Amino acid sequence: MTLKNQVKNVYGVGLNNVGSYQTSGKPFVTASTVADGNEKHIEFPEVSNNITVKLDSAGGTNYNSLQFSGSNRLLTQNPVYSSQNNEYMWTLWVSSSVEFLTSTFTNLALVGFEFNSLGGAVYKSSISGKSYSFTFNFIDDGSTTQAHPRIAAFPKGWVFIAAGVERINSLRIRGSIRVYYDHTFSDNGSITQTGIDSGNYYLEVSATKTATTSMEIVNYEQQAKIGERSTYSTPGEYHMRDIILWDGRPSNSDLLTFYNNRNYYDFSGYTSIGKKVWLNPDSESLGSIDSGEVITNFGTTGGNFTRDDSYFNVGEILVVSGDAPFADVGGSGGELRVHYRPKGYNNVTTGKHYWTLDSQNESITMNVKSKELYLSADGGDCDYSVEAELTNIPSSRMFQHTGSGVDE
Amino acid sequence: MALKNQVANVYGVGINNVGSYQVAGRPFCMTGSVTQEDEITFPQVTKQITIMNRDGSDDIYVYFSASAPDANKFKIAGGNNQFTFNVKCNKIYLSSSATPAYSLYASLTHIDKNRMFALTGSGISE
Numbered sequence: 001m002t003l004k005n006q007v008k009n010v011y012g013v014g015l016n017n018v019g020s021y022q023t024s025g026k027p028f029v030t031a032s033t034v035a036d037g038n039e040k041h042i043e044f045p046e047v048s049n050n051i052t053v054k055l056d057s058a059g060g061t062n063y064n065s066l067q068f069s070g071s072n073r074l075l076t077q078n079p080v081y082s083s084q085n086n087e088y089m090w091t092l093w094v095s096s097s098v099e100f101l102t103s104t105f106t107n108l109a110l111v112g113f114e115f116n117s118l119g120g121a122v123y124k125s126s127i128s129g130k131s132y133s134f135t136f137n138f139i140d141d142g143s144t145t146q147a148h149p150r151i152a153a154f155p156k157g158w159v160f161i162a163a164g165v166e167r168i169n170s171l172r173i174r175g176s177i178r179v180y181y182d183h184t185f186s187d188n189g190s191i192t193q194t195g196i197d198s199g200n201y202y203l204e205v206s207a208t209k210t211a212t213t214s215m216e217i218v219n220y221e222q223q224a225k226i227g228e229r230s231t232y233s234t235p236g237e238y239h240m241r242d243i244i245l246w247d248g249r250p251s252n253s254d255l256l257t258f259y260n261n262r263n264y265y266d267f268s269g270y271t272s273i274g275k276k277v278w279l280n281p282d283s284e285s286l287g288s289i290d291s292g293e294v295i296t297n298f299g300t301t302g303g304n305f306t307r308d309d310s311y312f313n314v315g316e317i318l319v320v321s322g323d324a325p326f327a328d329v330g331g332s333g334g335e336l337r338v339h340y341r342p343k344g345y346n347n348v349t350t351g352k353h354y355w356t357l358d359s360q361n362e363s364i365t366m367n368v369k370s371k372e373l374y375l376s377a378d379g380g381d382c383d384y385s386v387e388a389e390l391t392n393i394p395s396s397r398m399f400q401h402t403g404s405g406v407d408e
Numbered sequence: 409m410a411l412k413n414q415v416a417n418v419y420g421v422g423i424n425n426v427g428s429y430q431v432a433g434r435p436f437c438m439t440g441s442v443t444q445e446d447e448i449t450f451p452q453v454t455k456q457i458t459i460m461n462r463d464g465s466d467d468i469y470v471y472f473s474a475s476a477p478d479a480n481k482f483k484i485a486g487g488n489n490q491f492t493f494n495v496k497c498n499k500i501y502l503s504s505s506a507t508p509a510y511s512l513y514a515s516l517t518h519i520d521k522n523r524m525f526a527l528t529g530s531g532i533s534e
Contacts, residue, residue: 013424018426022429023496025494027493027495027527027531028532029472029480031480049494052491360485361487363491389494389495390531
């Protein structure tokens with residue numbers, strides 16, 4: 001019989017007994033894999049003192065986008081200059097809520113250069129979305145007349161847009177807009193210009209401008225604009241990423257490579273054509289873009305982007321978002337979430353009451369008493385290792401964790 | 409003769425004695441290469457063990473029972489990764505599919521290794 005059972009003033013271990021946590025612990029080690037979207041429940045035979053969780057697998061990659069609503073927009077700090085009479089192209093990923101593209105809104109530019117002398121209604125070059133359509137507006141150098149090939153159909157969700165101007169001959173230039181989309185998405189309106197290239201669906205239209213003497217492709221010479229020019233309180237919002245103004249025209253084959261079956265493509269590896277502007281928000285901090293905050297322009301001209309305060313309205317959205325178009329979000333492995341209640345219990349997930357491990361061999365050590373732990377994977381399978389230092393306190397004496405920071 | 413053997417109310421170290429783990433430990437260091445499965449025995453009960461995998465790529469698995477299944481083995485990935493266990497034990501096992509080099513440091517108590525109970529059960533051998 002142990003001494004504590006023979007003598008009154010000899011005490012054993014206890015949940016609130018300091019000494020129970022001051023002796024070195026008994027080891028507890030477990031390792032396994034939690035599949036994407038699933039959860040593992042780990043129970044300890046005794047109450048823990050310290051718990052370390054390590055992500056063994058390669059972590060996922062976080063991809064971001066810019067989220068806009070209303071009239072908010074970003075501007076490059078300086079004008080963007082093109083090479084004289086050079087063909088060019090815009091490419092970008094965009095996703096919009098349905099409401100944003102209703103016919104009640106006009107002049108909803110996603111990207112472009114304003115043609116200031118003609119006011120806000122005309123652009124040297126822009127891509128706009130309105131009336132369930134995408135339109136490419138372009139003019140020739142010195143002209144005040146737009147041409148605007150318009151795709152009169154709008155696949156919901158993320159699409160990849162390419163719009164550019166090419167020279168046909170000395171008297172003619174042609175602008176075209178092509179939209180790659182995932183055919184599993186539902187569509188608004190009737191798709192009348194459907195093409196399939198290597199199994200990838202796209203819509204494309206073009207328009208030609210003709211002159212009697214000569215036709216030059218426009219020089220931008222304005223600040224690049226990314227974002228909305230609608231009136232304040234316009235409902236709806238949209239996301240964009242990898243907004244690139246190319247100093248030339250990538251081929252259709254290149255575009256297919258960029259679209260990459262709606263998976264991530266690293267544009268830094270494509271150097272055949274220069275990038276005048278490139279906004280990739282992956283390295284930006286998530287959250288609101290404040291006045292004066294710099295959003296990096298990875299292109300060669302125009303400088304970085306900042307918020308256009310003259311168009312900013314409180315209550316509208318201008319943030320760096322964690323949403324992205326790619327089917328392979330999470331990369332080769334997912335992020336491992338550590339929590340003390342099942343992920344579906346109360347507000348564990350919605351309240352983000354978990355610790356995230358998202359890079360290989362990243363770990364967290366928690367100095368906590370607990371009889372259990374939950375691990376869940378998001379964005380891919382996760383290999384993990386858990387090491388716990390256990391006290392001698394039986395787990396049956398441990399209370400259930402709950403409340404603030406756990407499940408509410 | 410030690411005082412605790414002469415006087416009834418003078419106590420020595422013990423496996424559940426808090427003070428035995430609060431005094432600074434006695435160092436135990438070794439460097440080697442994992443063969444197939446290496447058992448490292450400590451002369452006294454540990455209070456802390458740090459293992460560094462010095463190999464560039466091969467993983468080392470650490471566990472506390474010779475009969476530990478894979479699920480009870482803690483992986484330290486290659487590439488100079490290290491991990492510290494704040495646990496009491498008198499032996500530890502290292503294994504690998506290759507022969508990665510490692511460094512091990514342990515902080516030992518004054519508790520004789522023979523007073524350590526056998527580690528078995530959930531998280532160790534099942």
